[in-house]
Amino acid sequence: MADVPRSDHMSIEEFRRRGHEVVDWIANYQREIESLPVLSRAKPGQIRTALPPEPPAEGESFDAMLRDVDEIILPGLTHWQSPNFFGYFPSNTSGPSILGELLSAGLAVQGMLWATSPACTELETHVLDWLVGMLGLPGKFLSSGKGGGVIQDTASSASLCALLAARERSTAGGSNESGCDGHLTAYASTQAHSSIEKAVKIAGLGRRNLRAIEVDSAYAMRPDALAEAIARDRRDGKTPCFVSATIGTTSSNAMDPLRAIGEICREAGVWFHVDGAMSGTAALCPEFRWIQDGLELADSYCFNPHKWMFTNFDCDCFWVADRAALIGALGILPEYLRNQATASGAVIDYRDWHIPLGRRFRALKLWFVIRHYGVEGLRAQVRRHVALAQTFADWVREDSRFELAAPAPLNLVCFRLRAGDEANQKLLDCLNASGELFLTHTRLDGLFTLRMSIGQARTERRHIERAWARIREEAARL
Amino acid sequence: MADVPRSDHMSIEEFRRRGHEVVDWIANYQREIESLPVLSRAKPGQIRTALPPEPPAEGESFDAMLRDVDEIILPGLTHWQSPNFFGYFPSNTSGPSILGELLSAGLAVQGMLWATSPACTELETHVLDWLVGMLGLPGKFLSSGKGGGVIQDTASSASLCALLAARERSTAGGSNESGCDGHLTAYASTQAHSSIEKAVKIAGLGRRNLRAIEVDSAYAMRPDALAEAIARDRRDGKTPCFVSATIGTTSSNAMDPLRAIGEICREAGVWFHVDGAMSGTAALCPEFRWIQDGLELADSYCFNPHKWMFTNFDCDCFWVADRAALIGALGILPEYLRNQATASGAVIDYRDWHIPLGRRFRALKLWFVIRHYGVEGLRAQVRRHVALAQTFADWVREDSRFELAAPAPLNLVCFRLRAGDEANQKLLDCLNASGELFLTHTRLDGLFTLRMSIGQARTERRHIERAWARIREEAARL
Numbered sequence: 001m002a003d004v005p006r007s008d009h010m011s012i013e014e015f016r017r018r019g020h021e022v023v024d025w026i027a028n029y030q031r032e033i034e035s036l037p038v039l040s041r042a043k044p045g046q047i048r049t050a051l052p053p054e055p056p057a058e059g060e061s062f063d064a065m066l067r068d069v070d071e072i073i074l075p076g077l078t079h080w081q082s083p084n085f086f087g088y089f090p091s092n093t094s095g096p097s098i099l100g101e102l103l104s105a106g107l108a109v110q111g112m113l114w115a116t117s118p119a120c121t122e123l124e125t126h127v128l129d130w131l132v133g134m135l136g137l138p139g140k141f142l143s144s145g146k147g148g149g150v151i152q153d154t155a156s157s158a159s160l161c162a163l164l165a166a167r168e169r170s171t172a173g174g175s176n177e178s179g180c181d182g183h184l185t186a187y188a189s190t191q192a193h194s195s196i197e198k199a200v201k202i203a204g205l206g207r208r209n210l211r212a213i214e215v216d217s218a219y220a221m222r223p224d225a226l227a228e229a230i231a232r233d234r235r236d237g238k239t240p241c242f243v244s245a246t247i248g249t250t251s252s253n254a255m256d257p258l259r260a261i262g263e264i265c266r267e268a269g270v271w272f273h274v275d276g277a278m279s280g281t282a283a284l285c286p287e288f289r290w291i292q293d294g295l296e297l298a299d300s301y302c303f304n305p306h307k308w309m310f311t312n313f314d315c316d317c318f319w320v321a322d323r324a325a326l327i328g329a330l331g332i333l334p335e336y337l338r339n340q341a342t343a344s345g346a347v348i349d350y351r352d353w354h355i356p357l358g359r360r361f362r363a364l365k366l367w368f369v370i371r372h373y374g375v376e377g378l379r380a381q382v383r384r385h386v387a388l389a390q391t392f393a394d395w396v397r398e399d400s401r402f403e404l405a406a407p408a409p410l411n412l413v414c415f416r417l418r419a420g421d422e423a424n425q426k427l428l429d430c431l432n433a434s435g436e437l438f439l440t441h442t443r444l445d446g447l448f449t450l451r452m453s454i455g456q457a458r459t460e461r462r463h464i465e466r467a468w469a470r471i472r473e474e475a476a477r478l
Numbered sequence: 479m480a481d482v483p484r485s486d487h488m489s490i491e492e493f494r495r496r497g498h499e500v501v502d503w504i505a506n507y508q509r510e511i512e513s514l515p516v517l518s519r520a521k522p523g524q525i526r527t528a529l530p531p532e533p534p535a536e537g538e539s540f541d542a543m544l545r546d547v548d549e550i551i552l553p554g555l556t557h558w559q560s561p562n563f564f565g566y567f568p569s570n571t572s573g574p575s576i577l578g579e580l581l582s583a584g585l586a587v588q589g590m591l592w593a594t595s596p597a598c599t600e601l602e603t604h605v606l607d608w609l610v611g612m613l614g615l616p617g618k619f620l621s622s623g624k625g626g627g628v629i630q631d632t633a634s635s636a637s638l639c640a641l642l643a644a645r646e647r648s649t650a651g652g653s654n655e656s657g658c659d660g661h662l663t664a665y666a667s668t669q670a671h672s673s674i675e676k677a678v679k680i681a682g683l684g685r686r687n688l689r690a691i692e693v694d695s696a697y698a699m700r701p702d703a704l705a706e707a708i709a710r711d712r713r714d715g716k717t718p719c720f721v722s723a724t725i726g727t728t729s730s731n732a733m734d735p736l737r738a739i740g741e742i743c744r745e746a747g748v749w750f751h752v753d754g755a756m757s758g759t760a761a762l763c764p765e766f767r768w769i770q771d772g773l774e775l776a777d778s779y780c781f782n783p784h785k786w787m788f789t790n791f792d793c794d795c796f797w798v799a800d801r802a803a804l805i806g807a808l809g810i811l812p813e814y815l816r817n818q819a820t821a822s823g824a825v826i827d828y829r830d831w832h833i834p835l836g837r838r839f840r841a842l843k844l845w846f847v848i849r850h851y852g853v854e855g856l857r858a859q860v861r862r863h864v865a866l867a868q869t870f871a872d873w874v875r876e877d878s879r880f881e882l883a884a885p886a887p888l889n890l891v892c893f894r895l896r897a898g899d900e901a902n903q904k905l906l907d908c909l910n911a912s913g914e915l916f917l918t919h920t921r922l923d924g925l926f927t928l929r930m931s932i933g934q935a936r937t938e939r940r941h942i943e944r945a946w947a948r949i950r951e952e953a954a955r956l
Contacts, residue, residue, distance in 0.1 A: 076597025095488030119554025204682015206657025364711025
């Protein structure tokens with residue numbers, strides 16, 4: 001019966017059988033991932049060329065689909081879950097997360113309103129409250145007060161929502177009503193993520209009204225430069241409305257000094273957003289909570305369990321101290337969404353906490369992850385990754401051909417050959433072409449710099465040892 | 479071994495075993511869903527009360543998690559996949575879609591750049607090109623020309639991206655550069671989705687600069703009123719920049735006349751966006767393509783396979799005729815994302831086609847759905863749903879206590895008792911409280927109106943018959 005054409009729904013019995021096959025496929029993938037070249041060797045157009053130009057008129061068998069996954073899709077993937085993936089940032093996942101996502105897809109409920117599936121909303125609120133305690137975040141982010149948390153797709157969207165709330169607070173709702181007028185200004189360091197510039201453009205503030213604040217020698221925002229920029233804008237008749245600080249910049253894992261920045265924001269009456277997308281997970285461990293010292297001065301905060309907390313993409317956790325400000329900026333209530341629970345005011349309707357209306361049951365996978373590992377289990381993983389990165393940094397320090405390019409406070413090590421940009425670019429290209437590991441780069445003070453990002457679930461000491469051996473070999477060959 | 483505390487990763491063998499369990503759980507859920515009350519009976523706070531106030535310090539067994547899904551989560555769900563779910567809009571899913579989502583979660587690759595997993599980008603472009611043919615969309619949306627398609631999370635986000643591209647085109651990139659200045663105006667009918675107002679606010683145009691265009695007796699936008707509004711704004715020194723038309727409004731499935739609207743937009747040099755979120759799927763069938771007559775005049779278009787095309791949320795397909803305009807509005811390129819493939823210009827980097835940076839491999843599930851059903855299989859499902867809705871509309875017409883409240887061109891039937899708002903509200907509440915079926919409401923010309931939305935995968939004639947019998951019974955009892 002495997003290859004008979006079909007046009008009807010998959011039967012429940014076939015779903016069961018095919019589902020087991022896909023689970024087994026993933027289990028085998030996990031087992032064999034280490035043997036695959038980390039960076040895909042596909043050439044532009046290669047995958048499309050292998051696909052038929054027209055969709056099938058009649059249904060095909062699931063066997064045919066899985067065969068194409070093996071033969072066409074797999075060679076076109078860069079294996080983010082490989083223990084030898086050290087590029088960009090971790091985007092790790094785990095068994096409980098995958099199964100939570102599967103369950104969510106099977107239930108396929110909509111969580112746009114409390115009423116459209118109460119458990120979808122309440123579990124999300126509950127888990128986000130749990131995380132406030134787990135990470136040692138300020139109590140004002142708890143839903144029991146005036147604040148609360150929500151799952152967004154990405155930190156990009158969270159930052160945009162924070163900016164919109166800031167925009168409306170500083171114009172008393174006037175921008176939503178009459179539009180922006182070019183007088184609002186926003187602030188982030190020169191090292192801030194590109195999503196801040198993107199948000200400033202989307203929200204109608206304009207790129208020219210985003211101030212790129214200078215950083216110190218550790219690539220962290222200089223509070224004095226921020227204070228000065230805000231004062232200058234005020235003198236020029238601008239209205240400073242939004243500051244975004246980062247704990248763990250993408251480029252080099254720099255930690256902006258939240259307390260000093262927060263005090264300036266409070267003084268100036270400016271919304272203070274903190275982006276902990278990559279490194280926020282470290283705060284599971286008390287010994288790493290220094291990174292968020294001063295967070296109680298923030299109006300909003302986000303971090304991504306889909307980066308370094310074993311929860312598959314997408315899952316960004318976003319908190320605000322004043323949920324009314326967020327809902328005021330994003331709220332809508334057409335007739336067809338009215339219902340008793342919403343009217344009672346006793347429930348949260350998450351549609352007003354982000355840009356999309358619809359939303360899937362993303363809290364399930366996060367709940368599964370927290371319960372599977374337990375808080376101590378998650379801490380152990382973070383400590384393991386940080387220890388591996390610190391070991392790697394030691395090795396770099398001990399080899400005179402190399403230098404560390406920035407402090408390495410957690411799980412990202414920025415380093416380079418002292419031999420200059422060309423040598424470093426060559427080194428990176430040779431390593432990535434080998435398929436044995438994958439790293440990416442950045443520029444720090446204009447210099448081409450390699451980034452060793454450690455945080456994939458299955459990365460162990462032997463992978464780091466092997467990576468360092470390969471780096472030294474290729475460096476010797478240059 | 480089932481209940482031993484743990485803190486490490488789930489082993490591959492346990493993943494395999496638990497994965498089979500979750501697949502079986504979903505199969506059982508599908509089998510039994512019809513026996514569950516469609517609308518959740520949970521009271522506000524009920525789910526949270528059943529959850530422990532603190533997360534576990536040590537890991538828990540998967541058995542404990544699945545038990546809580548059964549005992550706590552399930553009673554808190556409204557069953558969108560029930561064949562007796564007739565509320566809001568279809569948000570249907572299917573076996574191949576669930577398995578595509580599972581595979582995507584298992585691979586857990588990032589598709590923000592072509593280089594970060596070429597197959598993730600190329601399969602998406604390919605399937606979106608397939609859909610241009612499958613739906614009979616204008617050729618200018620194909621990626622082989624100047625246009626192209628991308629998967630967004632929702633139509634809300636797609637409309638926002640269209641508006642941003644429109645904003646930048648009409649200000650020659652000036653809004654991104656210097657911010658909005660309150661002179662841009664946008665247009666949609668009084669019946670347009672709330673997401674358009676939300677987008678206008680987010681993009682900094684201001685709600686006052688969104689014109690709500692009058693509709694005709696079928697709730698479709700009046701082109702003469704649109705032309706007049708645009709002309710009035712021009713006289714007042716405004717810059718009309720964006721018109722959004724809907725094929726299949728959420729409230730009553732009204733079809734805005736695209737050709738007439740498109741000609742006005744072309745004449746006025748205004749970006750023309752079309753939102754076919756719910757009803758766009760109907761265009762799989764040539765006999766329903768009249769709904770998109772004139773779409774060749776549009777600059778952008780979206781529809782949601784996650785509504786009525788058996789693909790689980792989220793999956794909104796969004797096309798533009800001029801991808802350079804979209805990328806110009808949303809593009810960013812920090813150093814850490816630079817790579818050879820991007821520099822070559824030979825590839826698509828989807829990060830610049832939407833708001834988030836990161837993106838998961840959503841094309842897999844859409845590809846699986848299209849291949850499982852085949853084009854003819856999908857057409858057969860659409861025809862089946864439309865026929866069921868038309869039968870239901872006939873029954874309403876034949877019962878003198880009821881009236882149709884709007885034309886029912888496809889799979890949504892708006893109807894009400896002639897007895898007035900109070901009776902209709904009571905009727906709705908009784909039906910939904912019974913748990914046997916679930917409907918939602920709207921207001922048309924101020925009158926409380928019931929909406930019968932037909933499009934869940936497993937809804938058959940017997941469910942419609944039973945729903946109509948229950949509606950008549952409850953009406954008789956009022």
